[in-house]
Amino acid sequence: MAARKEGECCEDLRRERAKCSFNKEELTYLMDGGKDKTLHRRKIEDIFLADPEFLDPIRPEYMSHEERYNNELRKACHMIRKFNENEDMQQLVGEMEGIRSLMGSGLGVALTKDGNPLALHFVMFLPAILGQGTVEQQGYWMSRAWTGEIIGTYAQTELGHGTFLRGLETTATYDSNTQEFIIHSPTITATKWWPGGLGKTVNYAVVMAQLYTQGKCHGVHPFIVQIRDEETHQSMPGVTVGEIGPRLGMNTNDNGFLRFNQYRIPHTNMLMKHSQVLKDGTYVKPANDKLSYGTMVFVRVAICFDAYRQLQRAVTIATRYSAVRHQSELVPGEPEPQILEYQTQQYKLLPQIATVYGIMFAANDVWNTYNEVTGNISEGNLAYLPELHALSCGLKALSSTDATNGVDVCRLACGGHGYLATSNLPRIYTTTTAAITYEGENTVMWLQVARYLIKSYHDAQKGHRLQQSVSYLTTQSASAHATADLSNTALVAAYKQAVSVMVSNAAAHLQDHISKGAVFEKAWNSCSVYLVKCAQAHARYYTCEKFVDGVNRAELSEGTRTVLLRLCRLYLIYHITINQGDFLRSGALTGGDISSLEKEMADILAALRPDAVSLVDSFDIHDRVLDSSLGSWDGNVYQRLYNEALKSPMNQTDVPQGYYKYLRPLMKANL
Ligand SMILES: CCCCCCCC/C=C\CCCCCC(=O)SCCNC(=O)CCNC(=O)[C@H](O)C(C)(C)COP(=O)(O)OP(=O)(O)OC[C@H]1O[C@@H](n2cnc3c(N)ncnc32)[C@H](O)[C@@H]1OP(=O)(O)O
Numbered sequence: 001m002a003a004r005k006e007g008e009c010c011e012d013l014r015r016e017r018a019k020c021s022f023n024k025e026e027l028t029y030l031m032d033g034g035k036d037k038t039l040h041r042r043k044i045e046d047i048f049l050a051d052p053e054f055l056d057p058i059r060p061e062y063m064s065h066e067e068r069y070n071n072e073l074r075k076a077c078h079m080i081r082k083f084n085e086n087e088d089m090q091q092l093v094g095e096m097e098g099i100r101s102l103m104g105s106g107l108g109v110a111l112t113k114d115g116n117p118l119a120l121h122f123v124m125f126l127p128a129i130l131g132q133g134t135v136e137q138q139g140y141w142m143s144r145a146w147t148g149e150i151i152g153t154y155a156q157t158e159l160g161h162g163t164f165l166r167g168l169e170t171t172a173t174y175d176s177n178t179q180e181f182i183i184h185s186p187t188i189t190a191t192k193w194w195p196g197g198l199g200k201t202v203n204y205a206v207v208m209a210q211l212y213t214q215g216k217c218h219g220v221h222p223f224i225v226q227i228r229d230e231e232t233h234q235s236m237p238g239v240t241v242g243e244i245g246p247r248l249g250m251n252t253n254d255n256g257f258l259r260f261n262q263y264r265i266p267h268t269n270m271l272m273k274h275s276q277v278l279k280d281g282t283y284v285k286p287a288n289d290k291l292s293y294g295t296m297v298f299v300r301v302a303i304c305f306d307a308y309r310q311l312q313r314a315v316t317i318a319t320r321y322s323a324v325r326h327q328s329e330l331v332p333g334e335p336e337p338q339i340l341e342y343q344t345q346q347y348k349l350l351p352q353i354a355t356v357y358g359i360m361f362a363a364n365d366v367w368n369t370y371n372e373v374t375g376n377i378s379e380g381n382l383a384y385l386p387e388l389h390a391l392s393c394g395l396k397a398l399s400s401t402d403a404t405n406g407v408d409v410c411r412l413a414c415g416g417h418g419y420l421a422t423s424n425l426p427r428i429y430t431t432t433t434a435a436i437t438y439e440g441e442n443t444v445m446w447l448q449v450a451r452y453l454i455k456s457y458h459d460a461q462k463g464h465r466l467q468q469s470v471s472y473l474t475t476q477s478a479s480a481h482a483t484a485d486l487s488n489t490a491l492v493a494a495y496k497q498a499v500s501v502m503v504s505n506a507a508a509h510l511q512d513h514i515s516k517g518a519v520f521e522k523a524w525n526s527c528s529v530y531l532v533k534c535a536q537a538h539a540r541y542y543t544c545e546k547f548v549d550g551v552n553r554a555e556l557s558e559g560t561r562t563v564l565l566r567l568c569r570l571y572l573i574y575h576i577t578i579n580q581g582d583f584l585r586s587g588a589l590t591g592g593d594i595s596s597l598e599k600e601m602a603d604i605l606a607a608l609r610p611d612a613v614s615l616v617d618s619f620d621i622h623d624r625v626l627d628s629s630l631g632s633w634d635g636n637v638y639q640r641l642y643n644e645a646l647k648s649p650m651n652q653t654d655v656p657q658g659y660y661k662y663l664r665p666l667m668k669a670n671l
């Protein structure tokens with residue numbers, strides 16, 4: 001792409017790029033999953049970005065709420081039409097695993113900027129049909145949904161309950177006389193609240209409701225419910241639906257509310273892959289009653305990929321800007337240095353680059369586990385479902401937290417200009433932080449992980465074999481760190497030892513409360529701050545291990561391996577230094593070890609500094625995808641900032657209306 005040619009950039013960035021010690025393309029291929037995938041991605045980007053339909057008439061920030069929605073809907077529909085109408089495109093995008101990856105990719109995010117009204121259709125409605133429907137149901141609904149003939153969402157959360165799914169109040173009562181389910185919202189708190197696309201876009205939804213049949217409640221189950229007329233798009237009789245109003249970000253996802261008044265749907269609309277209601281009303285139980293939560297497990301894994309892609313964008317912007325921005329004096333009398341020369345700036349940015357790789361390697365691993373375990377489940381083997389649940393909760397929480405914190409560090413690293421909408425950092429932040437809440441609020445996710453850790457710990461005490469991700473809990477640790485071995489393998493072992501001791505302490509604290517008469521649940525609550533720390537430490541250990549394995553397995557030339565190993569080493573050390581108490585208290589590392597690691601970290605920052613810009617270049621993010629006045633390839637920061645300011649509608653007139661209406665009367669009041 002023309003905009004990526006080496007010569008076409010400012011002097012600062014040209015000099016940075018000339019220092020590159022590794023092969024950038026190798027890292028790009030590694031992130032995309034191979035050279036062919038990179039080439040495909042670029043081809044698709046070129047085609048989509050060249051299409052003028054995807055341009056915005058003005059920055060979305062200057063539009064009204066409804067204009068923004070219409071603008072993004074226009075582009076989202078065009079994206080699907082372009083995909084459906086063009087066989088070459090289908091083949092090309094198909095090789096990226098379909099329109100869903102296209103929409104979830106950096107490109108998709110760039111084309112529909114502040115939330116895609118069709119996102120939930122692809123991210124949850126289609127996966128819910130695939131994961132929860134029988135083969136027959138998949139055949140019927142997928143053929144209609146895939147082409148966009150019907151558009152759906154996933155309606156689970158209610159005004160009264162988001163986290164506690166057993167507390168959902170919407171009911172689906174089977175009427176065997178008519179062979180229908182009656183969907184009803186008995187209270188105001190039963191109102192569905194939040195589903196993306198529900199406000200104005202969708203005409204169908206997978207609604208999660210308490211199933212009643214033959215007078216008995218069987219818990220939460222999924223139902224396909226028509227919300228709007230397929231011809232007029234008006235809400236169906238018995239359905240009240242609308243949009244919930246402005247949010248911190250993602251404002252064009254048209255999150256909605258939904259109420260039912262004794263609304264009838266056919267028997268065939270209950271998704272019956274795992275549990276069934278026979279025509280006479282007999283309930284057939286699933287192999288595991290958490291299988292109806294399967295759509296969430298899929299999305300939690302998908303969120304990990306989105307998290308590191310958001311962080312990639314933020315750190316690309318902040319690193320390039322830090323190479324272009326000159327400020328203050330390092331040596332009195334010398335020219336102002338690039339702010340990237342400050343060690344503190346390197347400490348802000350380089351760990352974020354490392355984090356991108358850490359999350360990526362861990363996400364790839366969890367994705368493989370997801371595919372393996374769902375394959376096993378379809379053959380009736382549910383043994384690994386708890387491990388998958390814990391891994392997906394842990395990685396979703398770790399990746400969304402790290403990415404959100406990292407994006408904010410990048411914003412702060414850009415000083416005042418990072419606060420401007422045209423830097424794109426505010427929008428990246430509001431999008432990324434949403435993932436801390438949606439698809440399972442992170443504290444709640446950590447507590448699910450902790451539950452699995454404590455159960456596994458007790459299993460280990462009983463001599464049972466543990467599943468792979470927690471097998472280290474069988475090792476009786478607490479032995480002080482004996483050698484001065486600080487290799488990557490030794491550091492990963494130290495992580496394991498620290499978590500192992502933390503989990504065993506947590507189990508002891510729980511037992512202590514129980515011995516003093518507390519019921520288990522109360523004891524759990526009394527220990528939950530520490531339990532969350534255990535879960536966080538476990539997810540960090542897991543990510544470190546996958547990072548080390550990933551680098552060791554990657555086929556790279558020597559220079560590229562060296563730079564990736566430095567990033568990996570930085571990641572391992574960074575998290576040890578910020579959580580050093582866990583390592584010292586567990587005896588996994590000594591104070592001397594930590595001091596050595598701190599010194600080494602300073603050396604790694606210096607060693608990585610010359611490659612910083614090239615490292616973010618290798619993320620290979622197109623300027624249009626970055627959409628930032630601070631982060632573009634050419635580094636022409638100041639001119640872009642100025643040009644963007646000139647585009648403000650406020651600058652189209654010299655004197656604003658407000659002057660005549662308010663300011664002038666005040667200023668001239670005494671004349
Ligand atoms: C494709 C790229 C996409 C990338 C993204 C792009 C951006 C897209 C834009 C927007 C997307 C927005 C999507 C957002 C959509 C949503 O938010 S949908 C709503 C999501 N809601 C939640 O996640 C609710 C969270 N709550 C829960 O999951 C559960 O209630 C709970 C896990 C907290 C507790 O469940 P409960 O039924 O109360 O169970 P417990 O009694 O606590 O536990 C019983 C046992 O069941 C185990 N378990 C729980 N869940 C699962 C599961 N999913 N799978 C397997 N097992 C599960 C739990 O661990 C217990 O086990 P033990 O008894 O053995 O300990």
Ligand SMILES: Cc1cc2nc3c(=O)[nH]c(=O)nc-3n(C[C@H](O)[C@H](O)[C@H](O)COP(=O)(O)OP(=O)(O)OC[C@H]3O[C@@H](n4cnc5c(N)ncnc54)[C@H](O)[C@@H]3O)c2cc1C
Pocket residue numbers: 120153154155156157160161162163164193194195196250255434437438439440441442443444447
């Ligand atoms: C941008 C966005 C998009 C969304 N999209 C959808 C969608 O498409 N479909 C859909 O169905 N939903 C959607 N949601 C809803 C989302 O899934 C819920 O908001 C989320 O699951 C959290 O539930 P809640 O809002 O009820 O929070 P609450 O559960 O009320 O959480 C409030 C606080 O209480 C704490 N808390 C709650 N329970 C516990 C516990 N057991 N132990 C310790 N602390 C606890 C939490 O940590 C949190 O700090 C979306 C939300 C957002 C923000």
